Amino acid sequence: MINPIQLEFSYIKRTLDFRFDAGTSRGVLKTRDVYWIKAFDPKNPEITGWGEAAPLVQLSPDYREDFEEVLAKTLRKMTGERWESNADAVLFQLKSLISFDLPSIRFGLETAILDWLNGGRKRILVNEFYDFQQPIPINGLIWMGDREFMLQQIDQKFAEGFECIKMKIGAIDFKQEIELLTYIRSRFSADQITLRVDANGAFSPEEALNKLQLLAELDIHSIEQPIPAGRWKEMQKLCRETSLPIALDEELIGVREKEVLLDNLQPQHIILKPTLVGGILETQEWIRLAEARGMGWWMTSALESNLGLNAISQLASTFKPKIPQGLGTGKLYHNNLESPLEIHSGYIHYNSSKAWETPA
Known part of the structure; x- marks a missing residue:
């Protein structure tokens, strides 16, 4: 050495x-x-x-x-x-x-x-996001709540210029969630707004296929983790028979044998949270294996502060992503670390003219 x-x-x-x-x-x-x-x-x-x-x-x-x-x-x-x-x-x-x-x-x-x-400048990797202030497309996240709260968020994301909306589902009545998604589709076609939904494992295996069919009729891009993680037999069947592309999320957490999971379940997409799957090296390996199998992927934060979000954004940037990533969590907190990260019109930007707050 x-x-x-x-x-x-x-x-x-x-x-x-x-x-x-x-x-x-x-x-x-x-x-x-x-x-x-x-x-x-x-x-x-x-x-x-x-x-x-x-x-x-x-x-x-x-x-x-x-x-x-x-x-x-x-x-x-x-x-x-x-x-x-x-x-x-x-x-x-x-x-x-x-x-x-x-x-x-x-x-x-x-x-x-x-x-x-890299000199303590919050630069983690060689990447265009930090080095050349190349923005990354992101989805607008709609959090669960009552119907009015979710409707308010939807209208706000439209006003902010997002072209990809991700709605968390599974907390309120499914019929109401379908109505909210129908509202979006009544205003914007699939060519105008990409719709993703995230069930966080809320569906039972018995009801999942029928619910996915109803969602597919609304031109949904994909659904994250429709049933609880660990139900490999049921998830394998769901990924094979679904009319709506499935993106595995929680399913990846704690998995050492990545190839075994991908080859057995054969999902259409995987979602990568570096904090949960083991960091930079593990995330890079998941992407390599998914791409070799023709599976889609995108990266998301796991509700980190701006410090973690910056690192994940730079990691995502090394792959020059063309589809929206889940990196819009910087405005969630009252007391987040002040940073150069900014969100405009559906993109996250690194504004190098802004200074980082010193962690304390």
Whole structure:
């Protein structure tokens, strides 16, 4: 190893407050804990790398009561390691050092170390989003709630110029959800507005096929995770018989044998949340395997702060995405970290003229 680097690590916890009650089929979120990982060399204090570990409640393999203790222990261990000044080498080293069962910690460390290697400028990878301010198309997210709240969000997304809308379903009466989607289609054709829906596993296997047929009649682009994860036999049948393309989301979490899952279930699309599937290296592998099988994919945030969202946006940008990604979560919180990330007319932008707030 040439000129190995030894870094020290610490973290800052912040509880983010949602601007509204964020409804999903698994319940309502009001706050979100994130942990900002700091990478630094005491001999070179002017450079600081930052990453984010943000395990998602009820979903992340490393969402656990002792998470903070595990994080602190892991960072102490990493302080004793030496790193090459090469991004690929760092990613493979972290894969060997950080348990697969700690995906958000691995992602946070990947981001913090790569940021440090790039001079502590919040640049994680070589990418057009950061380097040339090339915007990325994103979907507008419609959160669950009562009919009026969802209708208000829909009208707002139209006014903001989104051409792809993703609506979370499964919390209110299905008939009302169909009515809301019908309202969208009455105003905009499939050529004008792309519609995605996300059931978060809310449908039972027995009812799913019929519901997918009703949704397909509205020219829906795809449905995320129609039935609960882990029901491989039922999901395989659904992916084979569906009239509506299926995008696997929660199904990927905690899966080590990626090829086995893709070959058995044969989904039309997969959705990648780096925080949940194990970080940059694991996400890159999922994409390689999906593309080799002709499966579509897109990347989304898992409700991280702007720090994590920036890293995911840069990772997505390395693949030069043409279809909308799920990267529109930066405005969810009252107390998010101020950043150069901006959303205009259905795109996320990196405005290099704006400064980052220092994590505290």
